[in-house]
Amino acid sequence: MDAVLLARIQFALTIGFHYIFPPLTIGLGWMIFLYQSRFQETGDPAFRQLARFWTKMFAISFIVGVATGITMEFQFGTNWAAYSRFVGDIFGAPLAAEGVFAFFLESSFLGILLYGEKRVSPKVYWFSSLMVAVGATMSAFWIVVANSWQQTPAGYRIVAGRAELTNFWAAVFNASTLPRYFHVVSGALVVGVFFILGLSALMILKNKHTEFAKRSLKSVLIPSFAVILITMFVGHHHGFQVSQTQPAKLAAFEGLGETQTEAPLLLFGIPNEKEERMDFAVRVPGLVSLFVGGKFDTQVQGLKDFAPEDRPPVALTFFSFHLMFYLGLWFALVSFIGLVLWWRNRIFESRLFLWMAALTVPLPFIANELGWMAAEIGRQPWVVYGEMRTADAISASVPAGQILASIIMFSLIYSLLFGVWIFLLRKQFNKGPGPLEGEVA
């Protein structure tokens, strides 16, 4: 196999696995802060119990995110040396800033959150939970800055074969930074909140720790509905930005072959790349034109407008985008039903709803992964949109055999970590929360 493909597989594998964890910890981090705040306000030990239990789940997950995150930081240099030389003047700074501003903050206060409850005052403990959530959310900012610059580069010029920074703020706040950031963070909140919702529902179904689980479930009903609505709203905005800045990607999202006015929204279809069309397509006429330009007669560029070597792979981009979209609708439905049942005071009797919530737990993780797949595969064949092709970005000095060896190594380690992570989550789930009152062990 060739080195480019192997390096891409390695990147997909390591980032895909890593990205299971940061969204969960961002989402749980903010819920833990919410519980700590309520505890500070009311003094009700039920909130402290919620905070403690979900902090334990947080800790089990956080560590895998940390461990697999180191791989990501090394990987640009190890596998993508040509890319690193080309973009270092711009791309390195956000990574360094992430370390300085976010990781130090997060890791220091996490030490207090996990091991320091007895050593600090309640105020400092509460503050630590805030700083952990803030740190995680800031870290997402800097990494999104770096990624967005790949998608919609700005604030630079090409000098002697490398991209040189000409305007720091233009590079940081390039066209896709903010839309992507809000979509990424709200998507992360969806993961955390539905994780709590689903596992609490499962506890009730299994008759475990019922009192705790009922409180826990009720605590996330409003947040779950709020964050999914926000995610869809900012997702819409992000999609509009893609239509303005990366038309080839939008065409792949929508499976649009020909450039046309009254471009339809494709509800379903199977891309037929050989004959450059959609099979079994179900279309709503004009909606994509309306989305892009506000009018039905807005012209939308189709894939055939782009040279074949400049088109992203259609099938993967199309499916990941659509599946993410439909999952989003499902989350909205689940949380809406939850709210209605709660309002009618029947939420704990409805086993159907509880099962819906429980089975939804893995889905937001998948939706987050799909969103990134749509974004990254849709950017192909470019590693920096319009400036550098992925095929030209790899480390020339690394033989394909070594990449393959490291892929095997990562697959083994990550499978083991995944198994252990699930095992420990289950163990903590079964063990449940500690007593309502009293000190931590």
Add this chain to the structure above:
Amino acid sequence: MQALQIIWFLLIGILIIGYAILDGFDLGVGFWHLFAKKKSERSAFIHSIEPFWDGNEVWLLTAGGALFAAFPPVYATVFSGMYLALMLVLLGLIFRAVAIEYRNKVDYPVWVKFWDIAFSVGSILPSLLFGVAIGNVLRGLELNGIGDYTGGFFALLNPFALLCGLVGLSMFALHGALYLAMKLEGAVAGKASKWASKAWYAFIFLLATVLPFGVKECIHGVKEIPMAFILLMLVSNSCVYALNRKGRSKAAFLTSCCTIALLMLAVASALFPVIVPASNNPELSLTVYNSSSSQLTLTAMLIIALIGMPLVLAYTVFIHRIFKGKITVVDE
């Protein structure tokens, strides 16, 4: 521009020194974890680094990010050139991170044993490999015109670099033992102090072996500044021995921090202004001047560092104050 380039060479040096001093002690604890006989001791070892190790490792991530930002060609050349070695570093760092957090989650002998070994091996591997990497950089790498390493994997396993790896390992072992002596109580602290003496001898012996090599092969003759740092380091290191023998564990640990810093400064000053010497053709060497990012990037990064680093120091001091005091070994 030149001033900025030099400042960034120094700042990355500081980040690497910070990493060596801070993660150095928890990597060293990982080394001794292998030699702890009792379960209660091993639990106490993990306990002594639990709140700190993650923050310590952030120094490595930040140093990596800063190197990428300030000297991209150096980051690209070193990381791709030492590919397999770095993969092993990752293997080690991933396992030890998870081991520290997961070891105490299940009280089942096979489980604990597995993570104990993962923690030790995961600490020893990076401790060795960081030294090997520094040894190879000191010695120079075979580079082509783009800056890609062309020497192949086995050329990295030369005697000098491997010796440097052992120097690194013994240095962290010494540092970790001193940390344990400072942080633990009673008989275990005494044992750690004896370990420190042993590691000290190993460190001095290895250093004495590697130093003439380094002077002859790497920096081609005696240079004043690196030598001055080496002398200071030897003085500081003698103090480490004396303080440890007297049982002044905190002073010994802090002096060991100085020793590490001085050794790293000797390495940095031996290289400067080169960062990665090209062993085949000096003109291909990556230097502070030909490999840096643009003036604007270096300036922006300097502002980020000036805002961020005081905060980082504040967190570090804050967390060490909160978790100050000794850890008791509870016999089960």
